Amino acid sequence: MKSVLYITANPKREEESNSLRVGRHLIETIQALHEDSKIEEIHVYQQTVPLIDGTFLKARDQLASGKDFHELLPDEQDIVRKVHRQTDQFIAADVYVFAYPLWNFGVPPMLKAYVDTIKIARKTFRYTPDGPIGLLSGKTAILIQSSGDVYSHGPLHEYEHGSCYLKSVLSFIGIDKIETVYMEGMDKDVEQRDIKRRQAFEQVDRIANNLSFQLYPCGADTAE
Structure with a gap:
């Protein structure tokens, strides 16, 4: 059995979000094609994501210096458990699906908080x-x-800190197969919105069909 972790980062309802609609389509297609897969979901705007705060940093430094976990103060133990619970769930998965919008050139703040864990x-x-x-x-x-606009290439590319940021973090922790589905210019050209969403559906259909848990090389995007 392979494990898929679906991470969503948008406070909107699913039917109101382009990324969530495409993400749900991908998850449902994976379920249909790979019936033995185990799928877990994390909705960072619906459940509590522990923040990396001063208490956690203090506990982290003490553990790094050799202090035993049970020597930490109760509040320090509590935040370490919460953060590591997220970490361990992530480690246990084989495939990760992130669905999110690009906000102010970056990922939504609660997704950044999750990545910190x-x-x-x-x-x-x-x-x-x-x-x-x-x-x-x-x-x-x-x-x-x-x-809303086009950031993966062109004059706004230098402001794209969404997928670029996630690719950097995921590559840093060893994930070497990363594919990106872009839906861009969704506010710039409303008449093209349905076409671009349909292209994204088609792209994730190909991903699901090709999903042998050996996808494309890191950085090999196939966005249309």
Whole structure:
């Protein structure tokens, strides 16, 4: 059995969101084609995502210096458990699907908070004398990103800190198979919105059909 973790980051209802509609279509298609897959969902605007705060940072530094977990204060233990619960759930999955909009050139804030719980030293990466090494090799990530304008190329490319940011983090922790589905210019050309959404549906259909848990190489986008 392969495990798929579906992470959504939009407070809108699913039918009101381009990225969530395409994400749901992908998940339902994976379920239909790969019946033995286990699918879990994280809705970062519907459930509590622990924040990396001063208490966590203090606890992290104490643990890094050799202090035992049970020597931490109760509130320090609590936040470490909450963060690591998210980390462990992420580590257990084989395939990750992120569905989110591009807001103010970046990912939604609650998605950033979630990403902070999966980039954890000694769990998803480790430091070595030759530099950091990711620990999650052999896994696949699919990014579904919608935006009002076009950012993946052209004059606004330098402001694209959504998929670029996620690719950087995911590659850093060892995920070497990443594919991105872009729906761009969704507000710029309303007449083309349905066409672009349909193209995204077709693209995720191909992804689901090709999903042998050995997808495209990192950075090989097939957006239309």
